[in-house]
Amino acid sequence: MKRLIFLIMLVAAAAVLFVQSASINADEGVSPGGDILYTKPVKSVVFSHRLHVEDKGLSCDMCHSGLFDASALRAQEKGDFTMESLYKGKYCGACHDGKTAFASNTQCARCHIGVKGFNAAQKGGNGPGMDLQGPKDAIAIGAGDSAVRFSHWSHTKSIKCDGCHSELFPMKRGKTTITMGAIYQGKFCGACHNGKRAFPVGDCAKCHKIMPAPKEDLVYKVKDLSPVRFSHQFHRNLFGCKDCHSKPFAMKQTPGRMNMDAINSGKYCGACHNGKKAFSAAECTKCHIDSKS
Amino acid sequence: MKFKKMDIGNLKEDGRKTVSLMERREFLKIGLMITGVFAGGTVLSLASNMNKVFASSEEFRKKYPYKPHYSMVILEGRCIDCERCMEACAKTNDVPDYGYRTTILEKDVPDAIGRKREFIPVLCNQCNNPPCVRACPTKATYKDKQNGIVMMHYEKCIGCKTCVLACPYNARYFNEEKHAIDKCNFCFDTRLSKGEKLTACAAACPAGVRIFGDLSDSGSEVYNLIHQLEKPVWVNRPEVGAKPNVFYMKS
C-alpha cells in the first residue's frame, strides 16, 4: 500500500518539480573497496569488486539493480542463494552462464576459496564487509543551473552503500526520478536530510548552489473569485527560501486548507501580509488581481 | 588369497603348446600375485591392460580381495573446502581439535588459466599394502580381513608413533583421550557397522566430492568411475607402493 502511494506521489510530483535522472558510470572511477566473503550456505566464497569493476569494467547498476542488494552479504540470507539458483540465472549466474562469463558449474574453486581462504582473509584484516566509496566524481542530479551535484565520496565517509541503495535510491542508471516533493515526504535525500540525521531540506542552497525558484507563478484557484498568482521570482528577490519554507508554507501543496480566515489569523500569507511586514491581507485586489468586487 | 600349488616338474615336461587355457589363466594369476599387482594403486594400469592381463572381465572383477572392498573416489575439482566433511568427521568420530582424520589441502597454481586454486581432500588411503600395519610392533593397527579397512586396537597401542612416520599419507595422529594413535576407519564403528551406507564425510559433502562404495561391486559408483578409460584416475604417492584404496579424479 505504502509503495502504491509512493508511486502515485512520484508521478504527481514529477509534473510539478524538476525531473531529472542521475547516471553513474563506473568508468569514471569507482573505488571498489574490499572483497566480499560469503559464508552461507557454504564457507566461503569470495567476490572481488576490484576484479569485476576495475578489471572487467562493470558498472554498479549491472549487478545492483535486481541481482544484488547494495548491502554486503544480504544475498546469503536468502534461502535461494544456492548453486541451483545460479544455474537458473539468478545472482552470479546472470553472467556466469558460460556465455558472458565462465559457467557457474565449472571451476568451483575459482570463487569458492573455502575455510582456508576465509581464515586467511580474516587474518589479513579483510573481513566480510566492504568499504566501497562509490563513484569518485560528483553525480549531477537534474540539469541546468539548479542541478545538484551529489558527491558519493563525502557521503560514504559515514554511510555504507546499503544506507541509500537500493531502498532509497535504486541503482538503475537513468531511471531514477527524484523530486523535491518526494524528498519532503521523507523519500530519497529526505530520509536523512530531515534536520535530525542531516541538515534539513529547507537549506536549499546547501545542495542547490543556484537556487531554482520556480520561474512560473504559482496559481491558487479560488472558488467564485479570480485566482491568486504568486510570484516566486518576486519574493525570492526579497527573501530566502527559509523565510517561508517550511513555515508558514510547508513545501507541498496543501489544497483546501488555505482560506482567508486562516490568512487573516496570521497563517500562510498572513504571516507577513498583516499590514506590518507587508501590505495587509485586506487589500484584496492586490492578490486577487482580476477580482470583480 | 590361496596359492594353488603348482607342479613345476610337470610344467617342464609339458610342451608350450599343450598348456591349456586354464593353466595359462592360473599362471597369469600367480604372476600377478608375485608382482603384487592385484588391487589398489595399480588398478590404473590394470584397467588399460585388462585384456592383456586377464582372460575375461569376470576375472578382472575377482581381483579385489575384500568383500565389500571399501573404497573412495575423490572428485578433486569439485572440492570447495567448505570443510563440512571435517566437521562431520570430528563430530561422528570424536576427533579432538588438535587432530584430524581427514583434512583438505590447498594448492595454488598461479600460472593456471581461470581457476588458480585446487583443494585436495586427504584421508587414510586404507592401503592394500599398508606400511603402518607392517611397522606396528604390537599389531595395534591391522587390516581387517573382511573389508580391508585399516583399523586400530586402541588398547594395544604403545604410542611409539612409528606408524605415524610409516604412513605416506600423514593419516595418523596421537589421540590423548584414547591414549592411542587414531585414524580414519571409513566410519566403520560409527556408521558402516550400524547399517549406514556412507562415511560421515561422504554424507556431509555438499558438492559430491567423496564417492564412497564397494569396489568389488560392479554396480557401484566407485567401480564405474575407476573402470573407465575416458577420464584419468590416479592415487597419491604411487611410488610408495602402498596400493591405496582412495582414488582421485578431476571431476
Added chain:
Amino acid sequence: MPNDIKPVKVSDIMKDVASSFDSSIASNWYSNIVGFLSGNKSFYVLLGLSGLLVFAAAMTALNAINIGYRHAYGVSREVPWGILISTYIFFVVTSTGLCIISSIGHVFGVKDFLPIAKRSVFLSVVTIFAGFTVIFFDIENPLRMALYNVISPNLTSNIWWMGTLYGAYMVFMAVEFIFLLIEKHKIAMYAGLAGLISGIAAHSNLGAIFGMLHGREFWYGPFMPIYFIASAMMSGCAAIIFFTWLGYRVNNERMDKPMERAMEVVGKLCTVMIAVLMFFTVWKLIIGSVAPAKYEVIKSMLHGHFAVNFWVFEVLMGMAAPFVLFLLSRWRNLNMMFVASSLMVVGIFFMRFDLVIAGEAVPSYYELGVKEYSHLLSYSPSFSEIMIVSAGMGIVAMSFLLGEKVFKGHKTEIH
C-alpha cells in the same frame, strides 16, 4: 643362551657363581665402600651434580606425563620423533659400539683389546639403560609395550625386533658383566657373544626401522642398517677412549703398558671407522643430490636449516677434527686422543639428531605442491625434552663415576 652352547651343568655354574660372588664382591663390601669414599672433592661434586640433574629431570618428566607429551614436547603430528628418539639412538649406538669393540677382546680373543673389556661392558649396560630411560618418556604407553610385545607380537615390525632384541641384549650384557666381575671368563665370553649377536641384530633393526619406511625417501633403503653398525663401531671406539681416560683421572692412576696398548689399538680402529663414516657421508651426499626427494634435505644440510649441525657438529666435531687429532697423536698422546673422542661424542650426538630430524623434514605431501606442505618441516626440542635428555646423560655420568669407585677402575687380569 650360553647354557645351550656349553655343555656345563646349570647347577655347577650356580654354585660357581655363588662362591665367586662371595669372595669377590659380597665379602669385600667394606673395601668397596672404603674405595668409594676415597674419591677426592671434585668426584663428589660431579657425582652430586649428575644426581641433581637426574632428579631435576625426573621432576620434569613427571610434569610432562602429567600435562601430556603433546604439550610438554616439541614434537608434532608431522614430526613425531624428536630429540628423545635421537638421544635414545645415540645411547644405544654407543652401547652397541662398546659391546662390539669390547667383544674383539674377550669374545674373539684379541689380547690387545682385553684391558678395556670390563669398563666397556659396564658402560654398555649403563648406556643402554640410559637409552631405555629416555625412550620410556617418549613412548606414550610404555607399560602396554611390556604386555603386548609378548602377547601380540608383530614379526614384520622392526620396532618389535629392536625392542625385543635390545631387551635380551641388556640382559646378556648384564650377565656378561657379572661374570667378568667374578672372573668367569668362559661364561662371560658366551654371554658376550650372545650380547654381541643380539646387539648387532637389534642395532641393525634400529637402522631398518628407518630404512624400511618406504614413505620416507631420506631414510628408505638398505643404507641405514649398514650405516648404523658402522657408526656404532665408531661411537664405541670414541666412548671407550673417552671413558677410559676419564676413569683413570677419576681414580687418579696411571695407565699400565697393556692399557696404553689397548688405547692405541682402539684409537687406530677409531680412526679407521671415522674414515669409513666419512666415506658413508660423502656417498650419502652424492647419491642424495641426484634423488629428487632426498635432494631437498641434502640441500638443507649443505647450506640450509641443518647446515650448522651438519658442518660444525657432524663433520667438523664428529669426524674431521678427531681424525686429524688422532693422526697427530700417533695414538700415543692420550690427552689429544681424549680431546678427539670428546669432540666425537658431541658430534655423534648431533649426527643422530640430524639423522632423525632431517629424515622427517620432508612432509608426506611435499611433492603434491600444496600450500600446507610447501616447506621443509622444522622441529626444536622443548625444555622438557632437553631435561629428559640430560637425565640420560646424568644417569650415564653418575653410573660411570660410581662404577669407577665401586668396581675399582674395572681392572682385568690378563690370562
